Amino acid sequence: xxKTFSQLLFCLVGVFSLTVNCSFAEPLFFFGxxxxxQPPETEMICVKGxxxxxxxxxxxxxxxxxxxxxxxxxxxxxxxxxxxxSPQYSFYEDRLARVSFSVLCDEGxxxxxxxxxxxxxxxxxxxxxxxxxxFEFSDKNSYIGRHYKIGQDIDVLMHHDQSEWRGRQPVxxxxxxxxxxxxxxxxxxxxxxxxxxx
Numbered sequence: 001x002x003k004t005f006s007q008l009l010f011c012l013v014g015v016f017s018l019t020v021n022c023s024f025a026e027p028l029f030f031f032g033x034x035x036x037x038q039p040p041e042t043e044m045i046c047v048k049g050x051x052x053x054x055x056x057x058x059x060x061x062x063x064x065x066x067x068x069x070x071x072x073x074x075x076x077x078x079x080x081x082x083x084x085x086s087p088q089y090s091f092y093e094d095r096l097a098r099v100s101f102s103v104l105c106d107e108g109x110x111x112x113x114x115x116x117x118x119x120x121x122x123x124x125x126x127x128x129x130x131x132x133x134x135f136e137f138s139d140k141n142s143y144i145g146r147h148y149k150i151g152q153d154i155d156v157l158m159h160h161d162q163s164e165w166r167g168r169q170p171v172x173x174x175x176x177x178x179x180x181x182x183x184x185x186x187x188x189x190x191x192x193x194x195x196x197x198x
Contacts, residue, residue: 029125029154029174031087031099032076036154036176039094044070049090066183067092079103080116085169097179102169110160113170114146117158125150153177 029035046052049068067090075087083104090098105113121127131147141162148156155177160170 029150031089031174032072034089034096034099036097036179037095039096040068040070040089040091041072044072044089046070047088066186067097068094079172080113080120082113082116084172090175092179092183095179096176097183098173098175100171100173102171105169110144110162110170114144114158114160114172117170117172118146118148118156121148121150121156125154127156149177155180 034041040046047069050066051068070089070091071086072089077083079101080103085102085104087099087101089096090100103113103117118127127148127150129146129148131145133146134144135142143159143161145159146157148158150156153176155173155175157173157175158170161168
């Protein structure tokens with residue numbers, strides 16, 4: 001489990017003063033230098049959604065899911081043993097709620113790619129597997145999905161969709177459950193307000 005320097009220092013002081021129970025109930029998740037709930041860093045570039053440079057009108061804002069997607073000019077390029085696409089950081093009301101990226105696998109290596117990313121996350125934070133499912137629609141069409149969690153508030157979703165027309169790279173989504181639930185509650189409330197529903 002990853003612990004920041006400030007956590008460890010606070011814990012050490014508490015042990016000597018006999019006033020702090022030095023335990024860590026939840027793993028503190030970082031992707032690069034960012035953690036959930038943190039605002040966008042100054043060098044980040046907003047690429048879609050309600051970007052600060054293009055504020056939405058109130059009547060339009062109510063109809064849309066309020067996630068602003070940012071990227072970093074320079075970011076990590078590998079996770080586990082594989083190259084990844086430029087990560088996307090989704091912010092809800094200026095709080096990081098989701099990180100997503102695709103894994104650039106060799107053809108036929110999708111399972112190994114997902115295993116590698118899961119192993120890297122497990123070593124760093126400890127993963128608890130929730131679901132593992134797959135569907136074969138035909139010899140050339142299949143879907144593989146996995147759901148893990150880190151602590152009580154972080155969901156890790158991985159999926160790979162293979163079709164006879166094209167093979168898609170595995171997608172990894174890591175998100176704060178509490179922030180995403182808050183977003184969905186607000187989206188339902190806004191939808192009802194726009195549609196004049198009770």
